[in-house]
Amino acid sequence: MFSTLSLLAFVTLALNVAAKPVVIDRSPILSIPLTKIHNITSGHNLVASGLARAQSFKDRAKTHDLAEIRKRQAIPVTNEVVTYLASVGVGASDTQYQLIVDTGSSNTWVGATTKYVPSSTSTDTGDRVSVTYGSGEFSGTEYIDEVTLSSSLVITSQSIGVASSSEGFEGTDGILGIGPDDLTEDTVSGVSTVPTVTDNLFSQGTIAEKVVAISFEPTTTDEVTNGELFFGGTDSSKFTGDITYTSKTGDYWGITQTVTYGSTTIQSSLSGIVDTGTTLLYLDENGFEKYIEAIGATLDDETGLYKITTAQYNALEDLVFTIGGTEFSLTPNAQIWPRSLNTAIGGSASSIYLVVANLGGEEAGFDFIDGYVFLERFYSVFDTTNSRVGFATTSFTTATTN
Template sequence: MSHFKSLLSILLIALSAVNASPLRRDASMANLRFAARLNARNATLSIADADRARIQAMVHAGSKSKRAGSSSVSIINNVVDYVAQVGVGSPATEYSLLVDTGSSNTWIGAANPYKPTNTSVDTGDTVFVSYGSGEFSGEEYLDTVTLSSDLVITGQSIGVAKRSYGFNNVDGILGIGPTDLTQGTVSNVGLVPTVTDNLFSKGIIGTEALGIFFPPISANGTGELTFGGYDSSKTTSSVNYVPLTTTSPASSYWGIDQSIAYGNSTILSETAGIVDTGTTLIFIATDAFNQYKSATGATMDQNTGFLMITSDQYAKLQTLTFNISGSSYDLTPDAQIWPRSFNTEIGGSSSSIYLIVADIGSNSGSGFDFVNGYQRFYSVFDTTDHRVGFATTSYTDAVIN
């Protein structure tokens, strides 16, 4: 089954390194819930391989994203789908769309066909977006998009697929990633305003920011997008913000600078990478990965592509810490392992313990040395102030795996 993907290029402005959030939940904010679906048994690639292929495509796309005519490129991860019900037209037809923070075109037609209404306008332009292991092509329409009763966008650009592959049991994508990733995707058009852009420009939300709450897979919870800020009912701390990195190719996405420590030892010195809620695992540069593997005593399990540890090694597992602009974000031992109740879904043994830290496939120094997936933290992607924010949630330190 299909999944979703990756993120943005923005100019950096001078910010304080870590700030308490001025954004609050108020009348100019609204939520959209989405559901998680685990599809690992139907995947054509292992989770690690699918994620790694996607990351390699992102690195390639990021290195060329500032060239005219480049398009959004990423790999569909065939493991976990995050699906929202979105209305298009008036009266609205509801479509099941993948929530994607790593691409920015919203489109439909992969499964259920588009039903034009009196709000539909065919622009005459064509649309094409490649996602590495999938793609779609078709026509651009302007139409009313209903995310919720509080989030109704008139004249939103949508792609209507005439041809698509790599998308099973979904109708398309809700693209909530960076606007720059739409460059070159629609004929005769430069950048295409995203749903977030239009919510802000039409005054529906007061700040062009997006809060994202992804409960862990094992929690069986409902995810939530908050347009216009963040939902404080989902956080257990203030939101700390960090400036975007200027290092390419991470700067083409929601890229930040961070270092990583395992226990008391630094395994990755401060470097650039990205925050990507579309990546299932935590990926780190090969040299850091080898240090982590050695320190944990893990071995590579060929059936799953995951690192595997024994019960005794799990009892000794230390905290994995992401140091970002002076703040520390800890992954507890429980947060470092794949949910055991889903071991068989990835082709593993129900009695084994698998780590969710994986090899990105290249040594540090590439400008794309980590991907912070597998979220145990609330994330805020703030376009207005060109920054990313993090907060703890009730799941950050929970023992659920």
């Protein structure tokens, strides 16, 4: 295991080679574990949650007026469905909060379930804070407080929202926002933006670059620790081969990609979002219809997902994503919902459901959302310093767990 000093020295050396990504050999001091949980009542909720979230993304791109965004909500707020939680300490007492890890937002807040109790490290700024996610919302007061991600990832002064009201976050305590800091614009009264946890770890000298890397292990079990959030670089034990980087687009962690299925081009050089807070893989309506037609899938009214027969599953081809000039393939097994969890979404235990859903009509910059069903098959890197997103294969890319 590296000491803190030797680790920082290694990062400094790596930074001298500008074209190379920062790769840090495995050390637990800069990482925190992630636990997967389900909060599913039906497949319709599974699909609707992602669509509501997508609508909030689109609305925010058009206006930063939070009241106007709420007014535009076409789909009622639904609970987060499949989430990854990190246990985060706040305040002098290090009270632990179970926070959703979200690349699609940037505010960190607590109080949805476990209530916040101010301590000797707490400062009430008096400013109001409010964020709408589509699949949830909260409002409350901003505090500045100490935030402990791990023993070596301590932020002495972090803006946190303390919820006086929240909706859609039952079973969790709030959000750890690791999106770009632009997404905090106009969320706190009296200031334009607030620094994210990644920003503060960097400015306070804890990490050498504003980089967050995420790894998931596909699993068919609920409430299992199967992920890692790594700050300041990447964990070389979690990926195989090289990391491919592509430029970030838009306010979110946006990328451009081309998607093909067999000989069919599903999407060509379109822009969308990489989002840990979205469960499914969403394609624009045109691309989705091409995919479904190529497979022959049919809509399942009970779940809201599309299903296929065993023969169709056996004939499935890879769904290939070309990102930054590199092909990343979702294998047939990666394109289906874990069959052991079929009944959890109101489906039949013997059915086979696809994890690709219809995002609806095309809208520039929002032609797809690569949700966690995509991200759990690849290592992902969110690099604020160089304004880019990276992907690499892992030992689980071709897993057959589903």
